[in-house]
Amino acid sequence: MPTLSDAHLKRIRDTWGQVITHSHKAGEVFYTVLFDLAPSLSDLFKENIKKQDQKLLSAITVIVTKLNKLDNLNEEVRALAKRHVKYGVPTQHFPIFGKALLLMLESILEDAWDEETKEAWTLMYTFISVAMTEEMEKVKNAG
Numbered sequence: 001m002p003t004l005s006d007a008h009l010k011r012i013r014d015t016w017g018q019v020i021t022h023s024h025k026a027g028e029v030f031y032t033v034l035f036d037l038a039p040s041l042s043d044l045f046k047e048n049i050k051k052q053d054q055k056l057l058s059a060i061t062v063i064v065t066k067l068n069k070l071d072n073l074n075e076e077v078r079a080l081a082k083r084h085v086k087y088g089v090p091t092q093h094f095p096i097f098g099k100a101l102l103l104m105l106e107s108i109l110e111d112a113w114d115e116e117t118k119e120a121w122t123l124m125y126t127f128i129s130v131a132m133t134e135e136m137e138k139v140k141n142a143g
């Protein structure tokens with residue numbers, strides 16, 4: 001499992017603070033990029049995408065807030081993973097979702113998007129997606 005340093009955590013918090021001041025644009029850019037990269041994924045989303053994008057941004061805010069309290073975060077991530085099994089999300093989609101997230105961050109952050117920021121977010125997304133994927137596989141194997 002990758003380790004996030006204090007410098008990574010600070011970078012994630014600072015840049016996320018900038019992104020959520022543009023939350024409307026961030027949500028729109030994220031799903032536009034995701035469905036450009038993988039048009040078939042749109043079939044999985046039943047709910048209005050406007051509501052969906054704000055839920056995603058709120059979930060990332062919760063994750064960013066709790067990154068330094070990993071025990072609390074594990075609970076969140078486990079519950080989120082269980083719900084994604086219900087939504088019928090195959091775990092293979094995590095990399096493309098991560099790619100869309102990084103491209104959205106790059107587009108919103110512009111000059112603030114540098115190598116360190118990219119590394120911090122790549123580690124953070126890897127961390128969350130490994131945790132979610134593991135839990136999703138567990139739930140599927142149990143059921």
Ligand code: HEM
Nearest residue numbers: 041044045046047055056059060083087089093094097128
């Ligand atoms: C770090 C990764 C992810 C996070 C933080 C996340 C977050 C969320 C949140 C907060 C919701 C709203 C409902 C709920 O809270 O249960 C949701 C729903 C959903 N997510 Fe994710 N998600 C992630 C990865 C993915 C991936 C990889 C896919 C695959 C394409 C995906 C597809 C969906 C779908 C289909 C729904 C249900 C939407 C609907 O019913 O219309 N998610 N996600």
